[in-house]
Amino acid sequence: MALQQAQKLKDRIQNEIVDLEDRIRGQKNVYSLIKIRCSISSLNSILTRLKKIENILKIPNYDIVFIGKIGVGKTTAICHLFNLILGKESLVSKNWKTAQKVEEALSTGSGRTTIGEVIIQPSKTDCSYLAIEPYSNDEVKEFIIETCHYFWHKVHPSQSDSVPEVPPAELLRAIRNITNLRESRVERKTVDQAIELVKDHASLNEFVEAILNRANLASRGKTELKAPLKFKTVEEEKRWLRDNFASLNLGKLTDYSLPKKILVYVSSNLLDFKHYPRLKSIIDTRGMDDARDRKDLEEYIRGRDNTICILAEQFVTAPTNVSGLMKKYLTQESRDIDSKLALLVFPRKGEAEDIVGLDGKVQSRAEGIEVRSDQIVDSFARDNIKFIPQNILFYDALRFYDEEHALKLSYSEEDVESERRNVLENISHLIEMREATLSQEVESYEIIFEQIKAGGVLSKEEEDLVTDLKKKIEQHRTLNFLSNFQNEYITRLKSYHVMVFRAINNRFGTYELRGKDIYHDASDVTEMLLKERLAKDKENIVGAIDLVEQHASETSGLKPVMQILHEQVDEYFEDLVIGLSKEVAGVVEKSLSPQCYSNEFWAYTQNRWGRGSGYRDDLLSCYKAQLEDSNNFLTGSVQNAWEKEFMKKILAFFSAH
Numbered sequence: 001m002a003l004q005q006a007q008k009l010k011d012r013i014q015n016e017i018v019d020l021e022d023r024i025r026g027q028k029n030v031y032s033l034i035k036i037r038c039s040i041s042s043l044n045s046i047l048t049r050l051k052k053i054e055n056i057l058k059i060p061n062y063d064i065v066f067i068g069k070i071g072v073g074k075t076t077a078i079c080h081l082f083n084l085i086l087g088k089e090s091l092v093s094k095n096w097k098t099a100q101k102v103e104e105a106l107s108t109g110s111g112r113t114t115i116g117e118v119i120i121q122p123s124k125t126d127c128s129y130l131a132i133e134p135y136s137n138d139e140v141k142e143f144i145i146e147t148c149h150y151f152w153h154k155v156h157p158s159q160s161d162s163v164p165e166v167p168p169a170e171l172l173r174a175i176r177n178i179t180n181l182r183e184s185r186v187e188r189k190t191v192d193q194a195i196e197l198v199k200d201h202a203s204l205n206e207f208v209e210a211i212l213n214r215a216n217l218a219s220r221g222k223t224e225l226k227a228p229l230k231f232k233t234v235e236e237e238k239r240w241l242r243d244n245f246a247s248l249n250l251g252k253l254t255d256y257s258l259p260k261k262i263l264v265y266v267s268s269n270l271l272d273f274k275h276y277p278r279l280k281s282i283i284d285t286r287g288m289d290d291a292r293d294r295k296d297l298e299e300y301i302r303g304r305d306n307t308i309c310i311l312a313e314q315f316v317t318a319p320t321n322v323s324g325l326m327k328k329y330l331t332q333e334s335r336d337i338d339s340k341l342a343l344l345v346f347p348r349k350g351e352a353e354d355i356v357g358l359d360g361k362v363q364s365r366a367e368g369i370e371v372r373s374d375q376i377v378d379s380f381a382r383d384n385i386k387f388i389p390q391n392i393l394f395y396d397a398l399r400f401y402d403e404e405h406a407l408k409l410s411y412s413e414e415d416v417e418s419e420r421r422n423v424l425e426n427i428s429h430l431i432e433m434r435e436a437t438l439s440q441e442v443e444s445y446e447i448i449f450e451q452i453k454a455g456g457v458l459s460k461e462e463e464d465l466v467t468d469l470k471k472k473i474e475q476h477r478t479l480n481f482l483s484n485f486q487n488e489y490i491t492r493l494k495s496y497h498v499m500v501f502r503a504i505n506n507r508f509g510t511y512e513l514r515g516k517d518i519y520h521d522a523s524d525v526t527e528m529l530l531k532e533r534l535a536k537d538k539e540n541i542v543g544a545i546d547l548v549e550q551h552a553s554e555t556s557g558l559k560p561v562m563q564i565l566h567e568q569v570d571e572y573f574e575d576l577v578i579g580l581s582k583e584v585a586g587v588v589e590k591s592l593s594p595q596c597y598s599n600e601f602w603a604y605t606q607n608r609w610g611r612g613s614g615y616r617d618d619l620l621s622c623y624k625a626q627l628e629d630s631n632n633f634l635t636g637s638v639q640n641a642w643e644k645e646f647m648k649k650i651l652a653f654f655s656a657h
């Protein structure tokens with residue numbers, strides 16, 4: 001319906017534009033025609049927006065992407081929501097009754113469990129199976145070296161000038177399995193084979209060599225994992241999935257390398273996607289180490305229209321851990337992101353009941369959730385985050401289970417089912433709401449279109465208002481922008497642990513295994529910098545436009561035109577900032593190219609390791625020198641882009657195209 005409505009409106013607008021253009025043809029210099037010119041511009045803006053709306057409304061199904069800090073409970077929530085759980089008979093000793101213990105089909109734990117991104121999608125056969133997208137051998141090799149430094153330092157602390165960071169547990173665990181360097185208990189003492197092996201080698205290089213041989217990366221080329229026989233029961237299929245997922249996640253299978261992504265192809269016996277027609281896949285992203293943005297998250301949140309992003313956070317901390325991401329993406333200028341983003345809060349046992357409201361401790365769980373929800377909305381408002389308050393959801397996957405994960409006696413399967421259905425309905429409701437909002441937007445454009453069409457001529461006062469507005473906007477042509485990108489960027493690079501920084505340099509700027517990408521950092525730093533420094537000029541322009549809108553008459557059609565112009569300025573601003581940030585990232589990449597050893601810069605940064613103290617500072621000054629161009633580029637191009645991509649486009653609004 002909305003789609004047809006949008007298409008019809010587009011046709012009508014196109015015809016109107018042709019008519020209006022005919023009316024002003026050959027009269028370019030007549031100033032009083034400014035109203036028609038602005039109307040044409042507004043209609044063109046609406047047309048572009050309608051095309052975008054059409055594209056979103058045509059999206060048949062969505063990827064549901066779970067994003068959140070390590071260990072918040074993403075995998076647990078996914079498994080319970082989509083019924084990827086197994087029941088195990090077990091004896092509960094208290095009342096000597098057998099009770100079903102539940103267990104998630106995908107590995108969960110107390111944080112640092114899921115090794116990489118997990119994508120759950122329909123199986124292409126009638127059986128469930130698994131596949132991995134592994135890291136490249138070079139990438140794994142780099143991490144093995146990083147791990148070797150860590151082991152070596154434990155035995156020879158005096159030999160290195162910096163303390164290696166403990167590698168992330170989920171990766172370290174997998175590398176221990178891949179290289180068969182496990183910890184075992186011998187006579188009540190833990191024996192770490194990695195440490196034993198360090199002691200057997202005379203130098204770090206020899207140790208690294210030995211570990212790489214043990215990993216035998218060349219023989220780990222398999223990517224698909226299927227069960228040898230057809231499953232007899234659904235439980236058997238789930239068990240196979242649980243065990244083999246766990247093995248891949250732990251790096252325990254000899255023919256498989258370290259997974260960057262684990263692809264879980266579920267048969268309709270386990271999860272029938274036909275019951276979820278708007279769902280294409282479920283994505284469990286790798287837990288966030290810190291509040292820093294990552295390239296993969298940017299792609300899901302801003303890069304694609306066909307994702308619903310569920311930012312997961314625990315009840316007590318919400319929204320602290322995800323508010324950094326929200327601040328970056330849910331700006332007041334952003335469009336179509338708020339409608340695809342929800343906050344899923346996990347109240348664990350008793351947390352919601354324990355909250356303090358206006359009259360002291362709340363009376364019930366529902367009241368606690370309401371109080372927390374209000375607090376979250378307030379914090380978004382404080383941070384100027386454009387968030388839809390209705391998009392806060394609450395879910396405690398283990399609410400009805402006891403410590404042993406057995407269903408509590410006072411609850412039934414129906415309680416579990418109704419809770420999960422409720423959340424799932426709310427998630428699919430997000431898609432409906434997104435489409436409903438767009439449909440309302442189409443309707444509002446219909447009204448605006450009619451107003452513009454019916455609008456009479458401008459009064460003398462209105463003409464003056466528009467002339468003044470143009471002048472006011474023109475005053476913002478020159479920015480006096482001096483870039484401090486170089487320093488900000490160096491500060492960002494400085495925040496990396498020295499061992500990670502070493503690996504980043506060895507990988508010419510990106511270290512996927514640890515989710516690091518200095519080129520993405522460059523765009524992130526630039527984006528923050530530009531938003532902060534240019535916001536004021538943009539706000540002044542928007543303020544001046546709003547003022548004209550307020551003073552315009554109800555009948556002339558100037559009001560809706562100003563409304564559209566305001567939207568346009570926001571959009572141009574967002575595009576300008578994002579575009580420039582990407583350009584700067586490109587310039588940084590170019591300044592550091594070619595990304596290979598023949599480049600003196602990389603040869604130096606890679607060889608500098610192990611040659612005396614001051615490694616990081618030395619490298620950072622090399623970066624600083626190399627980034628001179630990027631800094632100058634930004635200083636030079638901001639003014640240029642501001643004029644071309646922003647001012648010129650705004651001013652073009654007042655003249656015929």
Ligand SMILES: Nc1nc2c(ncn2[C@@H]2O[C@H](COP(=O)(O)OP(=O)(O)OP(=O)(O)O)[C@@H](O)[C@H]2O)c(=O)[nH]1
Pocket residue numbers: 068069070071072073074075076077107108109110111112113114115286287288346347348349395396397398399
């Ligand atoms: N009570 C309660 N505990 C939960 C809930 N969700 C998760 N947990 C517990 O929190 C821990 C972490 O859960 P996971 O699902 O493994 O967390 P994750 O976000 O997938 O973690 P990573 O994969 O390491 O990023 C586990 O011990 C879960 O049992 C919940 O809704 N309620």
Ligand SMILES: [Mg+2]
Pocket residue numbers: 074075076107108113114284
């Ligand atoms: Mg997980």
